[in-house]
Amino acid sequence: MPTSRRDFLRTSALASTLLLVPKFLHALDRGPGLAGLRDAAGARRLIVVQLGGGNDGLNTVIPYRNDLYYKxxxxLGIKEAEGILGLEKDLGLHPALKGLKGLYDQGQLAVLNSVGYPNPDRSHFRSMDIWQSGSGSEQVVSTGWLGRYLDSSCADCQRPYNALEIDDTLSLALKGRQRKGLALKTPDKFHQLTQNRLLSKVSQETAPAHQEQVDYLYKTLAETASSADYLYDKSKIYKSTVAYPNSDFGKNLKTTAELINSGVESRVFYLALSGFDTHVRQHEQQQRLFTDLGDGLAALADDLRQHDQWNNTLVLVFSEFGRRVGQNASNGTDHGTANNVFLAGGALAKKGVLNAAPDLANLDQGDLRHQIDFRSIYASVLKDWLGADDFAILGTGFERMPGLV
Incomplete structure (x- = not known):
């Protein structure tokens, strides 16, 4: 064995520190890649944007002609004279969401109201787990809906970068039983992380025979280093000149567009925009966050459109729950239930406001009742957009929404 046992143990500890917890994600097993994966330019992809903290949906898609809203x-209610961006069905977008309004005007945005699940949970962590796992509130599931997509539809896949989270840590959503996505902030930083001299040396060596755990560590190190090299090399192909918001979220969207336009063979991208827990001073927080969200997604669409990638892309925007219908005493809102979901893309099958506004006259102890189970949206995205087996991934009982995507 070229490396001594002491060196190997030191390397293992270093790997754990730098990569395994929390920045390193286990690589996918050996085997051929996704069918058609090499045709990166024409394959469909999904970008998920998570609004962390529980976004207030009623001040996002505003029922501005409903007196019960202002009562x-x-x-906290936003008035039409304040610049509400009119949609349809007596609804309008928050004034800061000009980027989303532009997509709506181009027929590239769909709005779903009152999305949730039975017996909703108002804990940030638990509700986010439910949305990321695609489970019910009575279940505890250790895998994510997109991780199970990798398990089910990428059974022979060896590439860790089939699903990428543009962040330092991997969310539950991208963790399957056998397969996991890969988390990285930028290709440059991820590549630099894997260039540690000792890690690089170990990743190129052969593991000793009959030592399963050691073999697995060697294998994951080698595959991670290979993925880092691939993403780093690909990322040099295209550098965006589109103006994104000067924020972490804007930079993450720009990284996503650069990877896509460079031809990276990834089918799922996952991003987060946090700060939506607006118990106090909601107006100021939403104004800032929505400017970031709307302008960022508009820039992403423009970037991908310039390289004929927007029609192959579907963006799904969600938050773990909405807020209470009534405002609190601190010019904010407290944890609620059902919420909006946005879909954006250049080839939407359905566009505009797809269902009725929330029923403010029929509340559940001050909270919105859900009209749509979020897993029906997932099922439609999995089957009709990604071509996956939604039953195998989500289980039965969730009807797809015909012609949604």
Missing amino acids: ARPT
Whole structure:
């Protein structure tokens, strides 16, 4: 064995520190890649944007002609004269969401109201787990809906970068039983991380025979180093000149567009925008966050459109729950239930506002009742957009929404 046992143990500890917890994600097993994966330019991809903290959906898609809305929110309710961006069905977008309004005007945005699940949980962590796992509130599931997509539809896949989270840590959503996505902030930083001299040396060597755990460590190190090299090399192909918001979220969207336009063979991208837990001073927080969200997604669409990639892309935007219908005493809102979901893309099958506004006259103890189970949206995306087996991934009982994507 070229490396001594002491060196190997030291390397293992270093690998754990730098990569395994929390930045390193186990690589996918050996085997051929996704069918058609090499045709990166024409294959469909999904970008998921998570609004962390529980976004207030009623001040996002505003029922500005409903008196009950203003009765429940005498100071927090946004008035039409303040610049609400009109949609249809007596609804309008928050004034800061000009980027989303532009996509709507181009027929590239779909709005789904009152999305949730039975027996909703108002804990950030638990509700996010439910959305990321695609489970019910009575279940505890250790895998994510997109991780199970990798398990089910990428059974022979060896590439860790089939699903990428543009962040330092991997979310539950991208963790399957056999397969996991890969988390990285930028290709440069990820490549630099794997260039540690000792790690690089170990990743190129052969593991000793009959030592399963050691073999697995060697294998994952080698595959991670290979993925880092691939993503780093690909990322040099295209550098965006599109103006994105000067924020972490804007930079992450720009990284996503650069990877896509460079031809990276990834089918799922996962991003997060946090800060939506607006118990106090909601107006100021949403104004800032929505400017980031709307302008960022508009820039992403423009970037991908310039390289004929927008029609192959579907963006799904969600938050773990909405807020209470009534405002609180601190010019904010407290944890609620059902919420909006946005879909954006250049080839949407359905566009505009796809269902009725929330029923403010029929509340559940001050909270919205859900009209749509979020897993029906997932099922439609999995089957009709990604071509996966939604039953194998989500289980039965969730009807797809015909012609959604």
